[in-house]
Amino acid sequence: MGFGIGFHRGIPYAPAHMGLLDGKTGIVFGVANKRSIAWAIAQSWAKEGARLAFTYQGERLQKNVEELAGAFGSDTLITPCDVTRDEDITRVFAEVGQKFGTLNLLLHSVAFAPKEALEGDFLNTTRDAYLLAHNVSAYSLVALAREAAPLMTDGGSIIGMSYYGAEKVVAHYNVMGVAKASLEASTRYLAYDLGPRKIRVNCISAGPVNTLAARGISGFSEMLKHYEAKSPLKRNLIPEELGATGVFLASDGAAAITGQVIYVDCGYQIMGM
C-alpha cells in the first residue's frame, strides 16, 4: 500500500492531508527575505497546518515580508516589531491575542551585531557593540517568551536559533558567539520557568546558511567550504532541513524535549579535528 493512501470498501483514496500542526497558531520573528532561516521554518510550519503571524523589523523590510507571508492570505497577521522596543513587543502580542485568541508556537530567529564587531579581535569589542548584540540576540528571547506565555494557555513550543560559536571559538564570530551562549543559557532557564505551563523552549543550532545575517560575518564563504570538507555528512545543510526540525520541535513528537540545543549541522559539532 502506498504511503498516505487509504482504502474504503476496497477502493483506494487519498485522504485529506493531516498536518502535524493542524489547529496550532504560531508567530515568527526574523523573516527578512526568502533566504531567511525564519522563512524556511515558517513555510514548513504552514505546510503542516499551522496558522501564522509574522513580524518584520522595520519599514525597510515591510514589503519583503508582506510579499512572502501575504501568500498565506488574510488568515495571517503581519506587523512590525523591533525586538529592542518593549512597546512593540506588547503591541504585537495584544494583536496576536485579538486575532488568534491563543498561541502555540513562537520562532525567535533574530540576531544582530555591528559589522566591525564581527571582524578583528574579540578583545576589541566595545561596550556598545556588546550590549547591542546581547539586547537584540539574547535578551529579546526572554522578553518575547514573557509576553507569549499568557497566550499559550494550552502549552506551547518556543524555538530560538543558535550557532556552534556559543560553545567553541569560531574565528570572527566574536561577540555573536558570546550572545549565542547567553541565548542558549536563557533557553534553559526559560524552559525551567515555563515547564509547569507545558511550554517548551529549545534552540536549533544551525550549520552555516547563506543569508543576509551570515554575509555580515567575515570569512563566511570559507566556513561553508570548511563544513563541507570536515562534517561527517560532507555537505552543508539545506534550509528545508531546518524547517523539518522546526516542525518536529513544534509538534507533539517533541513533547518531552525542553531546554535543549539541537544541532542541525550535518554532524560538524561532534568533530574534534
Ligand SMILES: NC(=O)c1ccc[n+]([C@@H]2O[C@H](COP(=O)([O-])OP(=O)(O)OC[C@H]3O[C@@H](n4cnc5c(N)ncnc54)[C@H](O)[C@@H]3O)[C@@H](O)[C@H]2O)c1
Ligand atoms: N545563517 C547562518 O549561517 C546561521 C547559523 C546559525 C544560526 N543562525 C541564526 O539564525 C537566525 C536568523 O538569521 P538568518 O541567518 O536567517 O539571517 P537573516 O538576516 O535572514 O535574519 C536575521 C533577522 O533578524 C532580524 N533582526 C535584527 N535586528 C532586529 C531587531 N532589532 N528587531 C527585530 N528583528 C531584528 C532581521 O530583520 C532579520 O529578519 C539568527 O539568530 C542567526 O544568528 C544563522
